[in-house]
Amino acid sequence: MAGKGTQTPSYWYDGSPVPWPMRLLVPLYAAVAGLRRRLYQRGWRKRHVLPVPVIVVGNITAGGTGKTPLTIALVNRLREAGWKPGVASRGYGREDAGSARWVEADTPTALGGDEPVLIAWKTGVPVRVDADRVAAGKALAAAGCDVIICDDGLQHYRLARDIEIEVVDAQRRYGNGRLLPAGPLREPVSRAAECDFRVVNLGQASDDAAVNACGFGQWPLSLHIDSAQPLAGGRARALASFAGQRVHAVAGIAHPQRFFDMLRARGIGVVPHAFADHQAYQPEDLAFGSQLPVLMTEKDAVKCRAFANDWQYAVPLRAELPAAFWVALTDRLDKLRPN
Numbered sequence: 049m050a051g052k053g054t055q056t057p058s059y060w061y062d063g064s065p066v067p068w069p070m071r072l073l074v075p076l077y078a079a080v081a082g083l084r085r086r087l088y089q090r091g092w093r094k095r096h097v098l099p100v101p102v103i104v105v106g107n108i109t110a111g112g113t114g115k116t117p118l119t120i121a122l123v124n125r126l127r128e129a130g131w132k133p134g135v136a137s138r139g140y141g142r143e144d145a146g147s148a149r150w151v152e153a154d155t156p157t158a159l160g161g162d163e164p165v166l167i168a169w170k171t172g173v174p175v176r177v178d179a180d181r182v183a184a185g186k187a188l189a190a191a192g193c194d195v196i197i198c199d200d201g202l203q204h205y206r207l208a209r210d211i212e213i214e215v216v217d218a219q220r221r222y223g224n225g226r227l228l229p230a231g232p233l234r235e236p237v238s239r240a241a242e243c244d245f246r247v248v249n250l251g252q253a254s255d256d257a258a259v260n261a262c263g264f265g266q267w268p269l270s271l272h273i274d275s276a277q278p279l280a281g282g283r284a285r286a287l288a289s290f291a292g293q294r295v296h297a298v299a300g301i302a303h304p305q306r307f308f309d310m311l312r313a314r315g316i317g318v319v320p321h322a323f324a325d326h327q328a329y330q331p332e333d334l335a336f337g338s339q340l341p342v343l344m345t346e347k348d349a350v351k352c353r354a355f356a357n358d359w360q361y362a363v364p365l366r367a368e369l370p371a372a373f374w375v376a377l378t379d380r381l382d383k384l385r386p387n
Contacts, residue, residue, distance in 0.1 A: 056111055056302070060223040060232045070230040077228050081203075081235060088205040095208040096182040101195045101384040104209045106202025108239050109222060109232040112302030112325060113215045114249035114269060116163045116347070117367040119199045122377075123171045126195060129378050132173075134193030136184035137164045137200065139177030141326045148178035148187070157351045162326060163199060165350045181207045195381065202243075203234055210384055211377070214243040215269070217303065218250045245377065247369070251306050267373045272366045273310055276341075279349055279356030287363065290343070291315035296336050298344035300327035300351075307345055311363075316343075323348075331355045 059066050087093040103122065107113045119135060126133045139145065139161030151160035153169040160168070161177055168175040174191050178184035181204050185196045198204070202212065216222070223232040240246060246266045262268050275284045295316055299307040300323035308320045319340065323333070329351045334342060342360040344352065349362030 056232070057229075060226075061220055063224070066224070066226065066230045074227050074230045081227075085205060085235075093206070096206060097208040098182075098185045098189055098196060100185075100189045100193065101211070101381060102185060102198065102207065102209045103195065103211045103213065103381075104198040104201050104204075104207075105213045105215060106198070106200050107215050108202065108235045108237070109216070109220075110228060110234060111232065113217045113220075114247075114271070114367070115200055115215050116166060117271060117365050118213070118215055118247060118249075118269060118369075119197055120167060120170050121367040121369070122197055123167070123173055125374055126197075126378075126381070127171075127173070131381070132192060132194045133197055134174040134176065134188035134191065134195075135164070135167050135171075136181050136188060136196055136198045137161065137167075137175065137177050138179055138181070139164050140200075141328075142177065145179060148176065148180070148183060151175040151177055156354075158328070162347055162351055166347055167199065169350060170346070194385075211245070211380060212243040213245045213247060214240050215247045215249055216240070218248050219306075220303070244380070245373070247373075251310065267369055270368050271306075271310070272368060273314070273363050274366075276343060276361035276363050277349075278358065279353055279360045279362055280358050285361070287311075287314055287316075290341060293317060294319055294340055296321055296334075296338075296340050296342045298323065298334065298342060298348050300329070300348050301325055301345055307363075311343060327351070334360065 058064060088095055105115050105119050107115065123133045142161040143158050149160060151164040151168045155165050157165045164175050164177050174188055174193055176184040176187050181198060181201050185207060188196050222237050225231060225237065227233045247269045248262050248266050249269045251271050274287050276287055277284045291314055295318065297308050297311055297318045298321045302325045304322035308318050311318050339359055343363050346362045346364055
């Protein structure tokens with residue numbers, strides 16, 4: 049079964065036939081996943097309620113859809129609104145995954161996980177990684193956080209949540225519409241309708257494309273890049289300064305092509321290097337045989353800082369949503385604020 053850290057099976061999204069062994073496993077997966085959810089819905093398994101509001105950012109598909117950029121944007125907006133947010137995450141792929149850990153900007157990604165380290169680096173808020181998200185939330189609340197944001201965890205029903213935000217990739221959507229392992233779905237598509245907010249990640253799509261891509265009750269998320277930060281330190285460069293020249297582009301994310309396309313749209317000649325999601329980089333991985341500039345996502349950059357050189361750059365990603373989304377979210381959250 050494919051998931052984080054592995055290559056996505058092509059048949060999930062390209063319309064090719066699904067191998068019969070994968071089709072045979074779907075009823076088993078559906079039965080186990082459905083039973084687990086019903087146990088929580090009917091109160092036969094306990095949901096744990098935290099003393100502060102909980103927002104879960106997740107998806108019903110396996111793999112990345114843009115949850116982490118949205119989580120970072122949520123943290124920044126809520127902090128501006130007077131909240132003290134903290135972030136809870138499992139910290140996928142980290143060593144000693146059974147242990148809980150506070151994550152700082154300089155925590156090695158092998159210990160903290162690449163996405164939690166990136167969030168800590170970008171926001172500076174408390175970040176707690178723990179396979180037990182209930183325990184992570186309790187630790188954050190005890191540390192003074194008055195709202196908990198869970199980066200992933202839509203299916204972690206043991207933790208009660210006040211607001212659910214589903215994120216879906218506008219290009220891939222729900223793939224072939226099949227449950228794991230025959231398709232990308234962790235839960236049936238109908239589960240998405242139960243979320244409080246449904247966000248469609250459009251990448252760098254135009255406003256007109258956003259209108260066409262979003263259905264009723266969906267919110268467009270657009271991604272923007274405009275600078276490049278040297279990994280070895282120093283002043284950022286305008287991304288436009290790379291226009292008209294060739295660069296090595298590195299992306300170890302769920303959908304590398306999105307990053308390559310964003311660079312090409314800026315007039316940059318891209319030599320693409322796609323790695324597996326959550327790639328554990330070694331210096332030789334970036335030895336491309338030429339000293340062209342290397343542009344990479346920030347998620348990759350946090351894993352390459354220890355051996356960075358002068359021609360390697362992180363490209364910061366900025367997530368934007370309509371003002372009406374933030375009004376609706378903060379209005380709902382304000383009603384949960386303790387008196």
